[in-house]
Amino acid sequence: MRYSLKFPALLFILLTGCISMPATSAPTNTAENITFRNTIVSLTFDDGDADNYSVRSILAENKIHATFYIVSGFTNSNGYMSDDQLRDLYNDGNEIGGHTLSHVKLSEVRGEELKREVCQDRSNLAAYGFEVTSFAYPFGHYDEEARRVVMDCGYGNARGVSDGPEALPPVNVHGLRAMPYIVSDTRLPKMIRYVTEVENNGGGWAIFVFHHVCDGCDQYAIKPGVFNKFAQWLGEQQSNGLNVKTVGEVMKEGDQ
Ligand SMILES: [Zn+2]
Structure with a gap:
């Protein structure tokens, strides 16, 4: 009897609480009416997969740039972009970043090997003619030694693979979130929601991580059609105040 009295009362409080919420809180922006004030989006591609080259024209058409993190030990080999293709992307205004020599987990290599993986990769990319300031940890794995080596090799920033959105300014520039x-079943509305939620929560930096761009070739793949629509939406939202920049651009602006 005690419970049967208490529960309806609790239910009443919960219901009335829910009903009165929209009237008391600020209206939530939808994708249709949103004005962006404090949100930056960066599109990043890991590994330098050959199919990444297909987004070049999509980025250019929508007047946005991306960051491509390259495993220089794989460049020019089967399944990966060539240095000429990287140069095309770079000359369009996209950023080329480092992603180690052979895509090792940096927490599993030490000393000289760790240094070689990070520093030699950066030297290789610099030798292709790129200004390389951004790094991404393979698999998002790093520890204090790896972070130190990335800094010592001359990288101004390094990206992980989780815990975003990042704050502006970032909390840890060598551990960007x-x-x-x-993944292959991530839908367009969800991607758009990631961006609008950042703005609705006060702003920040939404760094997206892509791998393959293809129709079902890989679990970590985005369909070209979906990427095309997302890029189009991002391009359009720039006139609503949204900033779409490479990681290097965001970090450079933060220095000023
Ligand atoms: Zn990777």
Whole structure:
């Protein structure tokens, strides 16, 4: 009897609480009416997969740039972009960043090997003619030694793969936090929601991590059609105040 009295009362409080909420809180922006004030989006591609080259024209058409983190030991080999293709992307205004020599987990290599993986990769990319300031940890794995080596090799920033959105200015520039992985069944509305939620929560930096761009070739792949629509939406939202920049651009502006 005691419970049967208490529960309806609790239910009443919960219901009335819910009903009165929209009237007392600020209206939530939807994708249709949103004005962006404090949100930056960065599109990042890991590994230098050959199919990444297909987004070049999509980025250019929508007047946005991306960051491509390259495993220089794989460049020019089967399944990966060539240095000429990287140069095309770079000359369009996209950023080329480092992602180690052979895509090792940096927490599993030490000393000289760790240094070689990070520093030699950066030297290789610099030798192709790129100004390389951004790094991404393979698999998002790093520890204090790895972070130190990345800094000592001359990288101004380094990206992980989780815990985003990042704050502006970032809390730890050598441990930049990224949005959840985009995988083959991530849908366009969800990607758009990631961005609008950042703005609705006061702003920040939404760093997206992509791998393959293809129709079902890999679990960590975005379909070209979905990427095309997302890029189009991002391009359009720039006139609503949204900033779409490479990681290097965001970090450079933070220095000023
Ligand atoms: Zn990777």
